Amino acid sequence: MGGFEVNSYIVHASEGDLIVDAGAEPQKILSRLKKPVTAILITHGHSDHVGALEEVRRETRAPVYMHHEDAQGVGVIGYESLEDGRELDLGGETITVLHTPGHSPGSVTFVMGSDQIVGDLVLPGSVGRTDISGGSWEQIEASIRKVMQLWNGYTQLYTGHGPVLHAMEELETNPYLPLGVL
Numbered sequence: 001m002g003g004f005e006v007n008s009y010i011v012h013a014s015e016g017d018l019i020v021d022a023g024a025e026p027q028k029i030l031s032r033l034k035k036p037v038t039a040i041l042i043t044h045g046h047s048d049h050v051g052a053l054e055e056v057r058r059e060t061r062a063p064v065y066m067h068h069e070d071a072q073g074v075g076v077i078g079y080e081s082l083e084d085g086r087e088l089d090l091g092g093e094t095i096t097v098l099h100t101p102g103h104s105p106g107s108v109t110f111v112m113g114s115d116q117i118v119g120d121l122v123l124p125g126s127v128g129r130t131d132i133s134g135g136s137w138e139q140i141e142a143s144i145r146k147v148m149q150l151w152n153g154y155t156q157l158y159t160g161h162g163p164v165l166h167a168m169e170e171l172e173t174n175p176y177l178p179l180g181v182l
């Protein structure tokens with residue numbers, strides 16, 4: 001969506017749709033819905049990921065879930081605060097939240113089964129930028145190690161930009177991933 005080609009994901013859970021990130025083109029996001037929206041989940045508060053949030057929230061009347069450190073930074077108010085390790089039961093789906101800072105202070109990863117929605121933590125052949133305000137290479141490295149411990153042969157990574165990745169392929173080809181984890 002939009003000039004940054006940011007991804008939004010819609011999880012068609014058994015009892016409702018979950019929207020993950022709403023960066024741009026709200027009508028395109030809304031057009032892909034199949035059920036009432038149970039929740040809007042935000043991986044992090046950069047404007048390319050939340051640019052369409054208020055319009056999507058207004059249209060769906062769904063609660064927004066994000067980490068307070070990024071919500072404050074981008075001025076989102078009225079949201080459910082996410083903490084590390086929290087388990088969300090949304091629409092019949094169980095999602096574990098991991099706080100994965102480094103690209104931004106309030107970045108989170110959503111774990112669903114063996115799959116992960118990582119936002120800009122890991123990108124195709126790369127990782128999220130840390131040379132920006134709120135970024136930290138030490139933090140992103142620790143965060144990547146944290147999510148990598150959950151990877152297995154089936155794990156798919158849903159990234160903030162670009163295609164869905166097979167974690168094991170990325171492990172072999174992505175030079176920015178820390179070594180010696182698996």
Ligand SMILES: [Zn+2]
Pocket residue numbers: 044046103120128
């Ligand atoms: Zn970002």
Ligand SMILES: [Zn+2]
Pocket residue numbers: 006046048049120160161
């Ligand atoms: Zn991004």
